[in-house]
Amino acid sequence: MPSLQEFIKDSINSAPAEPVKLSDAVAIEEVPTPALIIDLDLFERNLDKMQTYLRNNSIDLRCHTKMHKCPIIAHKQIDAGAIGVCAATVSEAEVMQTNGITNVLITSPVVTPEKIDRVITLGVDNPDLQMVIDDIEIANLFNKAAKRSGIQLSVLIDLDPGMGRTGIEMGDPALTLGNHIVDNCDSLRFGGLQMYAGHCMHIEGFENRRGKYNHIMGKGAETKTLFEESGIEVPVFSGGGTGTFNIEAGLGLMTELQAGSYIFMDIEYREIGGEGSERFEDFEPSLFVLVTAISKPQQRLITVDAGFKSFASDKMAPEFRDVEGVIFHWGGDEHGIIQLTNPSREINLGDKLPMLTPHCDPTVNLYDYYYPVRDGMVEELWPITARGRSQ
């Protein structure tokens, strides 16, 4: 019988992470639905486009694995030029590190003894691990734990961009924490600042978004200057995301971008608008949920086999990729009811159709495997190794 800690460790070590190669390639029409499918051509185009853009603008890419939860994809991003990854949770970091990815930044505070121990355990094996901290008492706990294990843990200070989610207040409070780490925490190494203005990522309209984001990040820049004037170097400034990828360069503040959604995209991002365009289409939707029409209870309705358990429902409803003139109504946990107002094509029982996801991150978190598709065929499955690893 394992202890709880042993059980958790074993389950992370044994979670499937390699591609499952199929003996026979399967046509997409044969995949049991609901299924999460990746259009590989579009996915690769997104991968390259972001990397090329950031390289040309001298910003590093630190991909956020909270979105895809998949070491296979993280390795592809690193192979394409990303310097490393972010993890939103300790267990995501454990999954990534267990599967060969060492340059990992944990982007959300950790405060309890058992999780601080898990971070330190990762740090013992991996000098490239970085942790965010936003509180002096917590810094002390990490310092003690790092000292006990004989390591120096690299930490970034997390700044609250005024969003009120995580992070310490900018200006003097942040500097006080910085000084405390530098002066009193000899087992912590100050690595820089994190400032993720999540509330700006989905501001509609490019100019509107740029204006508000620049205003908020201006305060981050002031805090960085405050640190430097106090003699604390800030080698790294980490944050931003898909919604600000082409705003950061103009600011010149961010050294690394924490983008995740760009590889898959979703309806929420599409709707925010791009530079000079009504829709944000710098990246193309490459992620879909394949659904099947399973019932036709009434003349102008057809029901598909995907509801709250197949699409995250925190945002708008899903949309078909290839059918217009219909309205998706949530039909509960396992169903979506399609109102056939003026459908651009017929939908018959048994038809399998790809749908765009409203919000990719929590939708991915509902599935165990991706079905990557090229030319209509699936040759292997990719385990979503860190799915459900919210701890």
Added chain:
Amino acid sequence: MPSLQEFIKDSINSAPAEPVKLSDAVAIEEVPTPALIIDLDLFERNLDKMQTYLRNNSIDLRCHTKMHKCPIIAHKQIDAGAIGVCAATVSEAEVMQTNGITNVLITSPVVTPEKIDRVITLGVDNPDLQMVIDDIEIANLFNKAAKRSGIQLSVLIDLDPGMGRTGIEMGDPALTLGNHIVDNCDSLRFGGLQMYAGHCMHIEGFENRRGKYNHIMGKGAETKTLFEESGIEVPVFSGGGTGTFNIEAGLGLMTELQAGSYIFMDIEYREIGGEGSERFEDFEPSLFVLVTAISKPQQRLITVDAGFKSFASDKMAPEFRDVEGVIFHWGGDEHGIIQLTNPSREINLGDKLPMLTPHCDPTVNLYDYYYPVRDGMVEELWPITARGRSQ
């Protein structure tokens, strides 16, 4: 290398289903969060209460496993007196049957060849399997597949209660399908009718709910009479749920209740009101998400480590079990921001607190394990074996 079908079959056969006994019991405060916890005393009280009530009213209990996704819990329900279970999907049925539960009704239509084959494969091993059907063409496909495998498959006709989700129109269309099955499908055995008025489960106010439900079910009763007058016996009438558990007996139509949520309850059900009470409290909330306070970015805010990936967000926001005078704001995928308007107790960094779930089914579907708790201690984990089995 497996074929896709082999891979899916293997993954269901090998999915963990037994309790994971821990070498040392763990205090609930040591559980890494977010975690799904069951208060065992309340859970068992709910289990007994529903069973006793239905026994006294001569209605069978066919528990819906779409809610808990857990063979351990299904066995407890059957041990307490349930006649069998429902499954919303083929893969849920596969998980249950693989783990020793044979009296299974699949409650949602299946229409594609690969899934019809999976249902028939289950039926070959299990004469107690039942499938719903709501379309003549699909009945023919099932009949052919059953004949090929040399079995008689028991089927219920799914009636659309006017919800427009699944089911055939009541009255003549349903009878036509019934006659077709009886007359032309010699490998199908007509087992009765299913009518699940999901749109009635959450009607607020008991009398209001009872009135609307009785009206709708009256049409189901007429269809049943139509069948009987045409010489088709209807031994089973299956449907209903937690929200109508104490309405069915007065109607005298339902022979078996498809209840799921009663063992755990959630905020959505609490709010609908009970018989003679503002809140529906016939069953008590026994399911909680344990969260940790991880950041205090501003004076009147504290952030917990649970957002869209830890609570289903199709309904209202979660609530603390033991703290009042605060407001939960969704803080994204991994965070909830607690506004401390007039908190009934202090919340400090590192505090672990249980929260009620807004909607239990899709919340359960986010987790791999339950932590059952008695007297504040966890002795084993229960795998949520069918989690993510939406196919």
